Amino acid sequence: MSDAVVVARGVGKVFGTDTDRVEALRGIDLQIARGEFISLIGPSGCGKSTLLRLIGDLLQPSAGELVVNGKPPRQARLDRDYGIVFQQPTLLDWRTVRANVELPLEIMGVAREERAARAEEMLALVQLAEFADHHPWQLSGGMQQRVAIARALGFRPALLLMDEPFGALDEMTRELMQQELLRIWTETETTVVFVTHSIPEAVFLSTRVVVMSPRPGRISAVIDVPLAHPRDVETRESDDYYRLITEVREALRRGETGEGRR
Amino acid sequence: MTPRDPTERDVELLESHETDIFAGFEGDIPGEPGRLETWIRAYGPAAAAFVVVLALWEILTRALDIETFLLPKPSEILDRFITNAPIIWGHGFRTLVEALGGFVIGGTLAVAMAFATVRWAAIREGLLPFAIAANTMPIIALAPIANNWFNVTSPLSKMAVVSVIVFFPVMINTTRGLFEVDPGELDLLRSMAATPREVLRHVRIPNALPYFFSALKVASTLSIIGAIVAEYFGGPQDVLGQYILNRANLFQFPDAWAAILVASILGIAFYVLIVLVERLAMPWHVSLRATEGG
Numbered sequence: 001m002s003d004a005v006v007v008a009r010g011v012g013k014v015f016g017t018d019t020d021r022v023e024a025l026r027g028i029d030l031q032i033a034r035g036e037f038i039s040l041i042g043p044s045g046c047g048k049s050t051l052l053r054l055i056g057d058l059l060q061p062s063a064g065e066l067v068v069n070g071k072p073p074r075q076a077r078l079d080r081d082y083g084i085v086f087q088q089p090t091l092l093d094w095r096t097v098r099a100n101v102e103l104p105l106e107i108m109g110v111a112r113e114e115r116a117a118r119a120e121e122m123l124a125l126v127q128l129a130e131f132a133d134h135h136p137w138q139l140s141g142g143m144q145q146r147v148a149i150a151r152a153l154g155f156r157p158a159l160l161l162m163d164e165p166f167g168a169l170d171e172m173t174r175e176l177m178q179q180e181l182l183r184i185w186t187e188t189e190t191t192v193v194f195v196t197h198s199i200p201e202a203v204f205l206s207t208r209v210v211v212m213s214p215r216p217g218r219i220s221a222v223i224d225v226p227l228a229h230p231r232d233v234e235t236r237e238s239d240d241y242y243r244l245i246t247e248v249r250e251a252l253r254r255g256e257t258g259e260g261r262r
Numbered sequence: 263m264t265p266r267d268p269t270e271r272d273v274e275l276l277e278s279h280e281t282d283i284f285a286g287f288e289g290d291i292p293g294e295p296g297r298l299e300t301w302i303r304a305y306g307p308a309a310a311a312f313v314v315v316l317a318l319w320e321i322l323t324r325a326l327d328i329e330t331f332l333l334p335k336p337s338e339i340l341d342r343f344i345t346n347a348p349i350i351w352g353h354g355f356r357t358l359v360e361a362l363g364g365f366v367i368g369g370t371l372a373v374a375m376a377f378a379t380v381r382w383a384a385i386r387e388g389l390l391p392f393a394i395a396a397n398t399m400p401i402i403a404l405a406p407i408a409n410n411w412f413n414v415t416s417p418l419s420k421m422a423v424v425s426v427i428v429f430f431p432v433m434i435n436t437t438r439g440l441f442e443v444d445p446g447e448l449d450l451l452r453s454m455a456a457t458p459r460e461v462l463r464h465v466r467i468p469n470a471l472p473y474f475f476s477a478l479k480v481a482s483t484l485s486i487i488g489a490i491v492a493e494y495f496g497g498p499q500d501v502l503g504q505y506i507l508n509r510a511n512l513f514q515f516p517d518a519w520a521a522i523l524v525a526s527i528l529g530i531a532f533y534v535l536i537v538l539v540e541r542l543a544m545p546w547h548v549s550l551r552a553t554e555g556g
Contacts (some may be wrong), residue, residue, distance in 0.1 A: 090446040
């Protein structure tokens with residue numbers, strides 16, 4: 001319990017008014033331990049992004065309780081306990097790559113030299129050091145997303161929240177980015193919550209895959225991924241990998257057809 | 263757990279993928295047109311059209327023997343433009359002062375108001391609809407009344423008209439720019455626990471700059487128009503509006519046209535000045551990137 005970075009108990013979320021309400025999430029119970037890499041996977045409308053946004057205090061739950069780093073999500077946000085990466089890189093065009101990475105540090109009030117040093121370090125981590133003085137629009141989509149990751153990691157958050165961060169990338173770039181992300185996760189020892197709708201991506205990256213089903217969004221299965229680290233191209237060709245992909249796919253199908261509902 | 267070395271395939275992919283994207287930013291690529299050639303390509307057609315129109319104008323007014331009071335020949339206008347230069351440029355200067363004064367007053371109030379709409383929702387909800395309605399009114403119709411309010415002999419009366427004309431487009435556009443922000447950027451700043459002031463500084467203001475400058479470009483031309491039309495409704499004689507009016511009444515049309523030429527030059531110069539400031543203020547913007555290189 002003390003080692004849990006995220007604890008959700010009976011979390012629910014309803015959007016809209018009394019007359020026009022959509023129940024996005026119901027009865028979410030989940031514990032995420034320090035150092036885990038958790039994927040939330042499910043079809044559109046299963047509330048996986050909503051759950052991520054609840055954890056990040058970008059939304060407030062309608063029911064249940066959430067604890068992030070032993071605190072309410074709001075306090076965790078104010079303490080800058082997490083970094084977030086969206087599907088779009090969301091880089092500020094008027095800032096250079098370096099200045100984009102420095103933005104959260106600037107807002108935290110970190111001194112100029114320290115900011116520069118950390119930005120340098122993070123850009124090296126995502127292998128973009130030589131592009132520090134470029135503007136975001138001069139980079140490819142994959143590079144922009146790496147800048148966004150560097151920015152999210154800049155203040156060394158305990159938790160990295162990622163909302164389909166590679167969804168807009170082509171398959172080749174996507175596989176490279178997954179590889180990079182695993183390397184960064186290993187080097188920084190961060191806890192990651194990763195939203196995706198790609199089964200192979202979830203299996204390749206995660207220590208556990210949380211399978212969700214829609215209307216209302218709930219957790220239909222949690223699947224352990226015991227693949228050895230470091231994971232690489234060979235991992236993607238291993239029998240265990242295929243077996244786990246099948247397992248997740250079947251869990252998704254069961255969730256979709258309503259079997260296994262409690 | 264140590265990170266795996268990237269395989270050769272990965273590196274190849276990485277490089278082929280990303281160097282291609284940068285090809286366009288390298289600048290002087292052999293075989294690319296030079297500076298002069300690009301310049302001619304960009305501005306040549308417009309310059310040629312200008313010369314052709316002037317030539318046609320001159321030829322047709324001569325050939326068809328068109329009366330000067332209907333449409334003077336360009337050569338006549340040019341002659342008055344040169345011989346009357348000290349007078350009309352002096353008048354032009356005073357008109358420009360009115361236009362600039364009104365532009366600065368109206369623009370400053372507009373920006374202050376736009377920021378107030380961000381700070382206080384009551385202003386946004388209560389006053390913005392009226393501002394948008396006011397923007398559709400023919401504000402120039404206020405000119406005789408403003409002359410009456412602010413002493414017709416004072417340049418302040420003309421500045422008042424100009425500032426009202428400038429105020430609405432600048433205020434409405436800047437407000438839009440402060441609000442029409444990518445929701446993702448707001449979420450991002452929220453995740454960093456940024457204060458509203460920081461959101462304003464890091465996201466809203468940079469986002470509003472393109473809107474603000476578009477409005478200033480419109481306002482720059484409007485301010486010259488506004489000043490001249492306000493002058494038509496009375497006041498000192500040594501300004502462009504009164505000069506055009508008097509010369510036209512005396513059937514001295516080439517003089518009036520020469521003054522209009524001065525007004526046009528002032529309007530264009532003002533516009534170009536705004537464009538230059540815009541380039542300095544936001545070199546990152548999508549409309550200006552082509553000139554930036556990499």
